[in-house]
Amino acid sequence: MIITKKKDRGKLLQTLDKYNSFYLIGCSECAALCGTGNDEALKEMAGDLQAKGKTVTGMIIPKTGCQTLGTKVELKKDKEALDNTDCIVVMSCGAGTQSAVEIYPDKAVYPSNDSLFLGNMTRFQMFDERCSLCGDCVIEKTGSICPVTNCPKGILNGPCGGMKDGNCEVSADIKCAWVRIYERQKKLGELDKMEEIIPAKDWSAKQGPHKLYTRGDKEAAGDSKKSKEKKEK
Amino acid sequence: MSFKEALESGKFVVTAEVGPPKGTDIAVMKHDMELLKGKLDAVNVTDNQSAVMRICSLAVCKLALEHGLEPILQMTCRDRNRIGLQSDLLGASVLGIHNVLCMTGDHVSAGDQKSARPVYDIESVQLLQVVNGLNNGKDMSGADLKGATSFFQGAVVTPESNPIEPQLMKFEKKVKAGARFFQTQAIYNIDKFKEFMAFARKFPVKILAGLVVLKSAGMANFLNNFVPGIKVPQELIDEMKAAGKEKALDTGLNITARHIKQLKEEKICDGVHIMAIGMEDKVPTILERAGLL
Numbered sequence: 001m002i003i004t005k006k007k008d009r010g011k012l013l014q015t016l017d018k019y020n021s022f023y024l025i026g027c028s029e030c031a032a033l034c035g036t037g038n039d040e041a042l043k044e045m046a047g048d049l050q051a052k053g054k055t056v057t058g059m060i061i062p063k064t065g066c067q068t069l070g071t072k073v074e075l076k077k078d079k080e081a082l083d084n085t086d087c088i089v090v091m092s093c094g095a096g097t098q099s100a101v102e103i104y105p106d107k108a109v110y111p112s113n114d115s116l117f118l119g120n121m122t123r124f125q126m127f128d129e130r131c132s133l134c135g136d137c138v139i140e141k142t143g144s145i146c147p148v149t150n151c152p153k154g155i156l157n158g159p160c161g162g163m164k165d166g167n168c169e170v171s172a173d174i175k176c177a178w179v180r181i182y183e184r185q186k187k188l189g190e191l192d193k194m195e196e197i198i199p200a201k202d203w204s205a206k207q208g209p210h211k212l213y214t215r216g217d218k219e220a221a222g223d224s225k226k227s228k229e230k231k232e233k
Numbered sequence: 234m235s236f237k238e239a240l241e242s243g244k245f246v247v248t249a250e251v252g253p254p255k256g257t258d259i260a261v262m263k264h265d266m267e268l269l270k271g272k273l274d275a276v277n278v279t280d281n282q283s284a285v286m287r288i289c290s291l292a293v294c295k296l297a298l299e300h301g302l303e304p305i306l307q308m309t310c311r312d313r314n315r316i317g318l319q320s321d322l323l324g325a326s327v328l329g330i331h332n333v334l335c336m337t338g339d340h341v342s343a344g345d346q347k348s349a350r351p352v353y354d355i356e357s358v359q360l361l362q363v364v365n366g367l368n369n370g371k372d373m374s375g376a377d378l379k380g381a382t383s384f385f386q387g388a389v390v391t392p393e394s395n396p397i398e399p400q401l402m403k404f405e406k407k408v409k410a411g412a413r414f415f416q417t418q419a420i421y422n423i424d425k426f427k428e429f430m431a432f433a434r435k436f437p438v439k440i441l442a443g444l445v446v447l448k449s450a451g452m453a454n455f456l457n458n459f460v461p462g463i464k465v466p467q468e469l470i471d472e473m474k475a476a477g478k479e480k481a482l483d484t485g486l487n488i489t490a491r492h493i494k495q496l497k498e499e500k501i502c503d504g505v506h507i508m509a510i511g512m513e514d515k516v517p518t519i520l521e522r523a524g525l526l
Contacts, residue, residue, distance in 0.1 A: 152351075153310075158406060161391045165395050169339070181399075197362070
């Protein structure tokens with residue numbers, strides 16, 4: 001999931017001060033789990049805006065804010081409230097915010113959160129980064145522990161000289177990713193995997209903006225043609 | 234005789250470290266270089282050591298050459314991507330700098346530019362492979378170079394690392410990737426170092442024992458508590474304590490000299506790398522006391 005954190009509320013309200021009416025969009029997926037885009041968070045934001053003398057014309061928690069088409073359908077139900085709004089505040093991740101930009105290209109859209117990382121919720125509202133979405137996964141060679149993410153230097157071939165008693169040079173709270181990999185591979189009897197030099201990564205796979213269409217070129221092309229015809233009608 | 238020739242001839246070599254200053258005033262560094270001239274087989278020039286921004290290693294290596302010292306270019310992967318690294322290596326080569334020490338580099342969080350974006354496009358093992366490639370006339374994407382480099386490439390190892398096994402596995406990878414010599418993290422326990430050497434001697438590489446001069450008992454405690462991979466034994470701390478404030482530094486110099494003597498006489502390793510950290514001017518005294526001058 002995408003981990004988000006509330007922006008400083010005072011600064012955000014200052015940024016939004018030139019608008020008078022607001023519509024709030026949350027998200028029932030990641031942002032809800034992070035407590036940044038759930039019902040409670042939206043109500044709190046509405047209260048803060050109203051305390052500043054602003055109007056809140058409506059609010060919605062779409063099923064999946066980054067699913068642009070689905071969100072568009074959900075927003076249709078609230079067309080009137082949205083039409084009467086100066087500004088949309090999106091309380092999800094940056095992707096959800098840009099769904100709103102796509103759906104309402106002529107309206108002001110602001111994010112209420114900072115998007116931090118792709119993480120796992122290890123306990124309730126405790127998030128740890130596990131994957132960097134580098135596009136060139138090496139973890140089949142590293143006991144399925146990601147050194148690109150779990151090592152601050154992303155070292156692919158063993159611990160650095162900064163490792164101290166099994167902990168990371170950057171923070172003693174982090175266990176050295178390569179000590180974890182070593183211990184796991186030792187336990188599994190797969191230490192031979194650690195002897196293999198992992199070559200330099202192909203970072204071009206990480207180069208954005210990414211696009212991925214898994215429906216196959218033909219179908220996707222056909223689909224865009226269809227929608228073009230639809231528009232022309 | 235070059236550093237490489239000296240190592241290959243079986244001579245007990247001596248290297249020391251020069252840390253480039255932060256700023257353009259290089260008077261003290263020049264003075265230190267003059268003092269070290271003719272007394273070392275090579276001088277390491279650190280690369281933004283501890284992630285603190287200073288004059289670049291490449292420029293100071295060139296200054297070292299001009300002062301009659303053979304430089305070892307320390308190169309870390311923290312600040313440059315593969316284009317920058319390869320480009321600097323080619324630059325070093327044409328400037329007459331032919332020794333390179335390949336390291337991943339301390340993280341920016343340790344330094345004085347904490348909001349910097351660290352690079353780590355590649356790391357130490359891969360950098361050794363890159364140097365090997367350049368020596369064979371190929372860049373990292375496999376393209377032919379117009380004129381190859383002729384680097385003598387080295388790496389670092391931490392014999393007191395805990396746990397040691399993954400460190401030793403990485404040492405092997407560095408050998409496989411083309412490392413010809415190693416300079417170790419500071420060692421203080423010669424008997425323990427012998428255990429590491431028993432392992433390292435299985436590989437066709439030269440090992441220089443890293444030595445950091447103790448200035449006080451407090452410094453020894455600091456190293457133990459805060460610097461990864463360094464363990465100063467209690468008897469050395471006691472020896473520093475017994476020396477008292479006035480004689481502390483002198484005792485520290487004696488300890489380093491004593492270690493050099495033992496490493497050389499017992500043929501434990503192929504040489505030493507002295508890290509005087511701000512006391513480069515004391516290196517000749519150490520060498521004198523070790524009977525090397």
